[in-house]
Amino acid sequence: MIINVLEVINLRKSYGEREALKGISFNLQKGELFSLLGPNGAGKTTTLRILAGLTTPSSGEIKIFGKSLNGNHLWAKTKIGLVPQQINLDLELSCEENLLIHGLLFKMEFSAIRKKTDELLELAGLKDRKKSRVKELSGGLRRRLLIIRALLHSPEILLLDEPTVGLDPSIRRKIWSFIKQIQGQGTTILLTTHYMEEAEVLSDRVAFISQGKIIEIDTPVNFIKGLGEVALDVFSEKGLITYYFKDKKTAESGFLQYSERNNFVSMRKITLEDVFVKLTEKEGI
Numbered sequence: 001m002i003i004n005v006l007e008v009i010n011l012r013k014s015y016g017e018r019e020a021l022k023g024i025s026f027n028l029q030k031g032e033l034f035s036l037l038g039p040n041g042a043g044k045t046t047t048l049r050i051l052a053g054l055t056t057p058s059s060g061e062i063k064i065f066g067k068s069l070n071g072n073h074l075w076a077k078t079k080i081g082l083v084p085q086q087i088n089l090d091l092e093l094s095c096e097e098n099l100l101i102h103g104l105l106f107k108m109e110f111s112a113i114r115k116k117t118d119e120l121l122e123l124a125g126l127k128d129r130k131k132s133r134v135k136e137l138s139g140g141l142r143r144r145l146l147i148i149r150a151l152l153h154s155p156e157i158l159l160l161d162e163p164t165v166g167l168d169p170s171i172r173r174k175i176w177s178f179i180k181q182i183q184g185q186g187t188t189i190l191l192t193t194h195y196m197e198e199a200e201v202l203s204d205r206v207a208f209i210s211q212g213k214i215i216e217i218d219t220p221v222n223f224i225k226g227l228g229e230v231a232l233d234v235f236s237e238k239g240l241i242t243y244y245f246k247d248k249k250t251a252e253s254g255f256l257q258y259s260e261r262n263n264f265v266s267m268r269k270i271t272l273e274d275v276f277v278k279l280t281e282k283e284g285i
């Protein structure tokens with residue numbers, strides 16, 4: 001049976017005249033990793049901030065385990081953990097102290113904070129850095145600490161706002177494994193990212209959002225299949241044009257045709273990045 005952990009129904013948000021969200025709806029199923037993808041200013045962070053109780057929506061409804069958030073904000077905060085885009089840890093304090101402050105804000109007992117701190121530092125591979133000040137940690141380790149801080153009060157839903165921004169490719173991959181490990185423990189995850197490879201590797205389903213509206217929701221595999229199997233990137237005097245083919249054989253005959261015309265042509269598999277580019281082109285962004 002599919003259990004909807006989170007339901008977002010016709011959510012709207014205006015900042016003065018500007019409509020940041022124009023009625024978005026989606027749901028998160030228990031244990032899934034769902035990504036919100038879209039260009040700058042699409043409304044991804046606004047959605048996460050509303051879910052975390054940091055901004056109020058203009059209208060619409062949010063339900064957690066079928067229970068409306070209206071009037072239940074404190075209860076909702078116990079169910080949700082937010083990992084913000086900016087690393088807002090206290091750099092002068094140790095890893096342990098940063099977690100302690102978070103636990104106290106969530107009114108956790110000292111003994112529970114201690115137990116959970118040890119458990120999460122172990123999970124993040126930070127056990128031996130418990131007493132290190134955050135300013136002594138690398139960017140990747142700070143990100144891990146930021147993620148486990150959001151998990152300290154044992155939320156069932158984790159909101160990750162661009163969790164690997166600014167990290168090098170090998171650290172990014174380590175964070176991906178860490179996120180999958182957290183999902184493997186049963187946490188439902190809502191992620192935003194500008195890295196399409198990240199979304200393709202991690203997500204069970206993705207929603208493309210543009211100008212405050214959801215364009216389409218599906219699995220990465222289905223989105224990619226919708227374009228075909230093989231892409232040809234053709235560089236000519238017209239610039240770069242990518243062509244999509246349903247199989248390798250037709251792509252190969254296309255390759256010969258375009259190469260004959262003195263273009264530079266390369267053949268590759270279709271990725272979620274192609275889907276992103278196609279959809280944003282269609283939307284005229």
Ligand SMILES: Nc1ncnc2c1ncn2[C@@H]1O[C@H](COP(=O)(O)OP(=O)(O)OP(=O)(O)O)[C@@H](O)[C@H]1O
Pocket residue numbers: 015018019020038039040041042043044045046047
């Ligand atoms: N506090 C605010 N006051 C006024 N406008 C805002 C505020 N926060 C966001 N906006 C506007 O709302 C729209 C959606 O912004 P949001 O930050 O949610 O987009 P985003 O998809 O997260 O973008 P990015 O990928 O750049 O982080 C944008 O037009 C933005 O300028």
